[in-house]
Each structure stands twice: as structure tokens, then as C-alpha cells.
Amino acid sequence: MALLDIRDLHASVADIEILKGISLTVNAGEVHAIMGPNGSGKSTLAQVLAGHPAYEVTSGTATLDGADLLDMEAEERAHAGVFLAFQYPVEIPGVTNAYFLRIAYNEIRKARGLDELDPMDFLDLLEEKLKVVEWGPEIMERAVNFGFSGGEKKRNEILQMAVLEPKLAILDETDSGLDIDALRIVAAGVNKLRSAEKAIIVVTHYQRLLDFIIPDYVHVLAGGRIVKSGGKELALELEAKGYEWLTGATEEVTAR
Amino acid sequence: MMTTAALVTPSAARGVVPVPITLPTSKDEEWRFTPLGGLNAFAFQLSERPGTLGGADLTPYRFGHPEWPTVVVVDGRVDLAASHFPALPAGTRLCSLAQAIAEGDTTVAAHLRQHVTPAATPFTALNASLSVDGVFFHVPAGVACSTPVHVIHVATSASAGVTIAPRTLAVIEQGATATLIESFVALDRNGSYFTDACAELVLGENARLEHIRVQRESAAAHHIGFTQVDQQRDSHYRSFVLQLGGKLARHNLHARLNASNIETLLYGLYLTSGEQLVDNHTAIFHNEPHCNSWEVYKGVLTDASRAVFNGKVFVEPVAQKTDAKQTNRNLLLSDTAKVDTKPQLEIFADDVRCTHGATVGKLDELQRYYLQTRGIAGQTAQALLIWAFVAEVMMEITVEPVRAALEATVRERLDRMIA
Numbered sequence: 308m309a310l311l312d313i314r315d316l317h318a319s320v321a322d323i324e325i326l327k328g329i330s331l332t333v334n335a336g337e338v339h340a341i342m343g344p345n346g347s348g349k350s351t352l353a354q355v356l357a358g359h360p361a362y363e364v365t366s367g368t369a370t371l372d373g374a375d376l377l378d379m380e381a382e383e384r385a386h387a388g389v390f391l392a393f394q395y396p397v398e399i400p401g402v403t404n405a406y407f408l409r410i411a412y413n414e415i416r417k418a419r420g421l422d423e424l425d426p427m428d429f430l431d432l433l434e435e436k437l438k439v440v441e442w443g444p445e446i447m448e449r450a451v452n453f454g455f456s457g458g459e460k461k462r463n464e465i466l467q468m469a470v471l472e473p474k475l476a477i478l479d480e481t482d483s484g485l486d487i488d489a490l491r492i493v494a495a496g497v498n499k500l501r502s503a504e505k506a507i508i509v510v511t512h513y514q515r516l517l518d519f520i521i522p523d524y525v526h527v528l529a530g531g532r533i534v535k536s537g538g539k540e541l542a543l544e545l546e547a548k549g550y551e552w553l554t555g556a557t558e559e560v561t562a563r
Numbered sequence: 564m565m566t567t568a569a570l571v572t573p574s575a576a577r578g579v580v581p582v583p584i585t586l587p588t589s590k591d592e593e594w595r596f597t598p599l600g601g602l603n604a605f606a607f608q609l610s611e612r613p614g615t616l617g618g619a620d621l622t623p624y625r626f627g628h629p630e631w632p633t634v635v636v637v638d639g640r641v642d643l644a645a646s647h648f649p650a651l652p653a654g655t656r657l658c659s660l661a662q663a664i665a666e667g668d669t670t671v672a673a674h675l676r677q678h679v680t681p682a683a684t685p686f687t688a689l690n691a692s693l694s695v696d697g698v699f700f701h702v703p704a705g706v707a708c709s710t711p712v713h714v715i716h717v718a719t720s721a722s723a724g725v726t727i728a729p730r731t732l733a734v735i736e737q738g739a740t741a742t743l744i745e746s747f748v749a750l751d752r753n754g755s756y757f758t759d760a761c762a763e764l765v766l767g768e769n770a771r772l773e774h775i776r777v778q779r780e781s782a783a784a785h786h787i788g789f790t791q792v793d794q795q796r797d798s799h800y801r802s803f804v805l806q807l808g809g810k811l812a813r814h815n816l817h818a819r820l821n822a823s824n825i826e827t828l829l830y831g832l833y834l835t836s837g838e839q840l841v842d843n844h845t846a847i848f849h850n851e852p853h854c855n856s857w858e859v860y861k862g863v864l865t866d867a868s869r870a871v872f873n874g875k876v877f878v879e880p881v882a883q884k885t886d887a888k889q890t891n892r893n894l895l896l897s898d899t900a901k902v903d904t905k906p907q908l909e910i911f912a913d914d915v916r917c918t919h920g921a922t923v924g925k926l927d928e929l930q931r932y933y934l935q936t937r938g939i940a941g942q943t944a945q946a947l948l949i950w951a952f953v954a955e956v957m958m959e960i961t962v963e964p965v966r967a968a969l970e971a972t973v974r975e976r977l978d979r980m981i982a
Contacts, residue, residue, distance in 0.1 A: 399947070399951045402950060
């Protein structure tokens with residue numbers, strides 16, 4: 308069974324249809340890159356999978372391990388193993404990173420019928436996970452994303468992903484706005500989390516990230532549809548030719 | 564002018580005979596959103612005598628530091644047995660106000676009722692008529708009083724149906740530093756009484772005062788407090804006001820910036836539930852140039868409770884280079900809670916930076932969604948996000964373990980508010 312199975316997914320926000328029939332199958336162990344011009348629906352797809360309440364799925368299905376993903380609340384999707392690294396991570400003042408991560412980790416464990424990890428054991432776990440993003444412990448006493456630079460926020464998303472160990476991680480433009488050092492750290496963090504049991508969907512506007520995270524499959528989204536799929540060589544082709552040769556056919560859609 | 568002697572007129576009847584008072588009405592702009600009809604249930608006189616305390620009654624309120632200099636004021640009179648007066652730095656005085664007056668303390672004579680005058684409001688007049696005791700705290704020039712001084716105002720069942728009228732005078736002289744904590748507590752959590760409190764806080768040149776005022780009156784109590792701060796040049800005043808209790812609670816905090824290079828920081832938090840009404844009125848008088856004032860008050864309201872905030876900032880024509888910022892933010896957890904918030908800036912100088920902002924709203928939906936995507940939902944998410952909202956001001960409590968203790972108190976109260 309596929310880990311994630313999306314069939315003919317249509318979704319709207321404020322009565323405007325953004326996704327116009329997406330079908331995509333992602334198996335455990337795979338890394339899929341979703342590329343496309345601005346406004347193509349990439350971020351919408353990421354948010355719809357994570358359960359953003361502002362997006363309305365009008366038809367189609369999406370299952371995770373065969374379970375109906377679209378029927379779940381956002382937190383239930385997290386409990387089931389979905390993780391979205393936000394394009395714009397949200398600031399939570401007054402709540403330390405350490406506390407936030409422990410609560411999240413334990414809420415997910417509780418939902419799966421597992422015992423909560425006590426604070427000391429959790430600290431040990433955190434210490435390991437901090438290495439994934441090459442951070443020292445001081446970051447854990449700062450409030451979640453509060454006063455973080457853009458690069459720090461993205462790194463923090465990867466740290467959260469490392470701690471929560473999702474089955475399906477969706478990275479929504481995690482590379483946008485990163486300098487090359489931050490990009491290297493973020494990409495290395497993602498690569499450390501690749502495994503045969505997990506799948507990663509990398510949503511990106513730029514081919515650059517895919518020099519660091521080598522995808523198994525590349526899909527081009529335009530006008531709310533996947534207009535081309537291929538292997539990692541497709542990313543290079545996009546780099547050389549741009550999106551126009553693919554999006555021309557759907558011009559009436561992208562012109563919105 | 565009132566004389567200080569009036570405070571302890573040698574008459575057994577003083578304070579315990581009713582004093583006539585004309586209550587302000589909603590037509591009075593200062594009281595527009597704060598109906599005072601409930602005060603008619605009280606006699607405007609003190610209890611015949613103060614109640615008695617059990618040995619452990621105040622333990623929960625001492626922040627784990629019974630060894631701190633502590634003045635316990637029971638039903639408006641200092642209780643020497645419950646108070647604790649350890650040795651303080653040379654020249655520093657902490658004692659009963661009545662005692663200081665009786666001894667003819669010249670500092671008291673110079674300041675008492677000069678800062679909070681009886682004419683200020685009907686309630687400062689009432690306090691002047693009724694009060695027989697209070698607290699005097701005097702730190703002489705150049706002295707650093709590093710240990711926090713705690714004043715605990717206790718209401719007992721002796722004050723049922725009557726008035727408690729304590730008075731605090733703190734004079735922090737030139738170059739001196741001090742920390743003053745005022746707590747208002749009730750032995751009977753359902754006790755019905757009226758607290759009419761006044762505090763005069765005087766800061767000399769280059770003086771520093773940290774002031775924490777914790778109002779946890781009983782659920783049926785009415786509380787009206789007036790705190791006047793008078794600051795001289797280069798002085799630094801920092802206040803944290805926590806309002807938790809009372810059926811109706813009003814606090815006026817006024818700061819006069821009487822010279823240049825003064826810093827005034829006012830932080831506040833109020834949590835209201837049931838049918839509580841909590842009212843914070845602040846006024847900052849920028850009378851001279853090059854002063855900074857910074858004010859953040861936040862409130863969390865549920866049920867049918869109400870909050871009132873009024874923040875006045877007056878900038879006189881000479882007060883150029885004033886830098887004043889005022890913020891009032893309110894979080895409504897129910898559809899029936901209500902806030903009346905009014906920033907009121909009156910600026911007569913042209914080279915100043917003055918800003919204000921007031922918001923009334925619900926929990927941030929984006930934050931809530933972010934938590935959901937991390938598996939955190941329901942009450943856990945709500946508690947976390949409300950904490951995120953109040954943390955900005957809670958982190959401004961600089962005195963440990965007071966901050967930690969009040970954090971526990973606030974978290975517990977918030978948990979009950981969302982349960």
C-alpha cells in the first residue's frame with residue numbers, strides 16, 4: 308500500500324478553486340519534489356495535506372496508510388505521522404522551544420497510546436536531535452521562533468521534524484530565503500531523516516535545493532494540476548529551460 | 564491643607580463612625596464603565612477592631628520568604644505579631660505609619676497626603692477620613708535596600724460589610740534603591756468588604772523602585788486603589804500590577820515625571836471570570852523633557868466578566884524628546900466578556916515619540932493551527948496559547964521567586980478559566 312495516495316484532489320480557498328485534480332502516489336522511502344511557478348498551487352497542496360481549516364476540499368481523496376487523511380483534524384494528521392515544515396513558521400512568544408517540543412512529542416505519543424517521556428529523558432533525546440541541525444542547547448530556552456531570523460526559523464522547523472519523526476514530512480519552500488550555509492544545514496538535516504520507512508515531499512520554487520536533497524521523483528505543478536512528472540533529471544531540465552515550456556498549455560489557468 | 568495629625572486623632576471614634584460619601588455615577592467620565600452601585604452594600608467605616616490571624620494563614624502569600632521584611636496590615640491596622648522587621652540597611656525605616664506619625668517623623672510630615680490628596684477622588688477623601696494606620700517605608704539617600712519589602716493587606720471576617728482603608732507611604736531618597744511588594748489578600752475567599760487603599764511612592768533623584776502590586780481580594784470584595792508615583796530626575800520606577808480578585812476592582816496608577824531623564828515602566832495583567840469587573844486607569848504626566856515611559860497592560864477575560872482600561876499620557880509643552888509607548892491587549896475567551904479600552908494621549912510638545920495601541924480579540928487562529936500541526940490541540944493548545952499571550956508581561960516581573968510564584972498562580976487561574 309502506498310504511504311500517501313492522492314486521487315483527483317480539488318481544493319478551494321474562499322470559493323476560488325486552486326487545486327484542480329491532483330493525483331500523486333508516494334511510497335515509503337521516497338523523496339518527491341514538487342516544483343512550479345508562483346501561484347501554481349504548491350503551498351495549497353502542502354496546507355491541504357496538513358489540514359489547514361481555510362482550505363476546502365471539494366472532491367477527490369487522500370489517504371495515509373489507507374486511512375482517510377481528509378477526514379482528520381490537523382492534530383490527528385500529526386498524530387498519524389504527517390508533518391508540515393511551514394513556509395512562514397509561526398512565533399509563539401513566552402513558550403520555550405524545549406517546552407513546546409516536549410508537549411508536541413508527548414501529545415503525539417499519547418495519541419498513539421504510548422507513555423509520555425519525562426522531562427529528563429526528553430532532554431537526552433533533544434540533545435541528539437540538536438545535532439541534526441548543528442545547534443547548541445541554548446536555542447531550547449528561546450521562545451518558539453520568537454525573534455528568530457528567517458534562517459533560524461527554517462532550521463527550527465527541521466529540528467521539530469527531527470524530534471517528531473513523521474512518516475510523511477512535507478517541506479513547504481523550506482529553502483526560500485536561505486543563504487548557502489543555512490541551506491546546507493537544513494538539507495543535511497533532511498537527508499539524515501531519510502529512511503526506508505519515511506517519505507518526504509519537498510515543495511520548492513528553486514532547483515538549488517535539489518542539489519542537496521536528491522529526489523526520487525520530480526513533479527511540476529502548474530495551474531493547480533501536475534503537468535509533468537519525471538526523475539531527478541527533470542529538475543535539471545527545468546533549471547535550463549524554465550517553466551514556460553510546461554505551463555504554456557495551461558496558460559488560461561495560470562493567468563488568474 | 565490636611566495635617567498629618569488628622570490620621571491619628573486621639574479619638575476612639577475615629578474610623579469607626581460612618582463617613583458620608585457621594586459615589587460617582589456613570590455620568591462621571593472617570594467612572595463611565597464602572598458602575599459603583601454595589602458599594603451601597605457597605606458601611607463607609609472601619610471594623611470596630613481588626614480580626615485575628617492564625618499562625619499559617621498568610622503562608623501561601625509570603626512567596627516562600629517569611630524572613631523578608633514584611634508588614635502585615637489586618638483590616639487596615641498593622642499587626643505587629645504577624646509582621647517581621649529584620650535589620651535593614653542603616654537609616655532605612657519600615658514601620659507602622661501610625662507609629663511614625665506618633666513619633667513625629669519629619670519625612671512622613673513632609674510627604675503624607677501631599678501626593679495622594681484627599682481632593683483627588685471621593686475615595687482618596689474617604690481613605691483620608693477613615694485610615695488610622697498603614698505602612699511607612701523610608702530608604703535614605705544612597706542606600707541600597709536589596710531585600711524586597713512585602714506589605715500584606717489582609718481582610719478578615721471582621722471587615723464583613725465595612726471598609727478597609729490602609730495607606731502606604733514609601734520615600735526612596737536620592738540614589739537609593741528598593742523593591743516594594745504589595746499584596747491584597749482575604750482570609751475568607753467569599754468575604755464581602757470594601758478596600759479603599761492609597762499609596763504614595765516618592766522617588767528622589769536617581770532613585771530606583773521596583774513595585775509589584777498583587778490584588779487577590781475575595782470574590783465578593785470591592786477594591787478601589789489609588790497609587791501615586793512622584794519621580795525626580797534620573798529616577799527609575801518599574802511597576803507590575805496583577806489583578807486577580809474582587810467582584811469589582813479598580814486601580815488608578817498615576818506617575819508624575821517631574822524632571823528630566825526619568826524612566827517609568829508600567830506592566831499589568833488582569834484575569835477576570837464570572838461577573839467580575841476589573842478596571843485599570845493609568846496616567847503618566849510627562850512634565851519635563853527627555854523622559855521615557857513604557858506601558859503594557861494585558862487582560863484575559865471569560866464568562867460575563869468585564870474589564871476597563873484607560874491610559875492617559877499627558878505631554879506638557881516643555882516635555883520635548885518624550886518617548887512614550889502604551890499598549891493594552893485583551894483576549895476574550897467567551898462571547899459574553901467585554902472590554903472597554905481607551906488610550907488617551909494629550910500631547911502638547913512637538914518633538915516627541917508617542918504611540919499607543921489597543922486590541923480586543925480571540926486566540927490567534929494561525930498559532931492555533933501551527934500547534935495542531937504539531938499534534939497539540941484542545942485545552943492543551945488553548946492553555947499554551949493563552950500563556951503565550953500573557954507571558955510578555957509576566958516575564959517583566961524581575962523579582963524571584965515572586966515571578967515563579969505568580970506564574971504558578973496565573974497558570975492555575977487560567978486553567979480554571981478554560982476548564
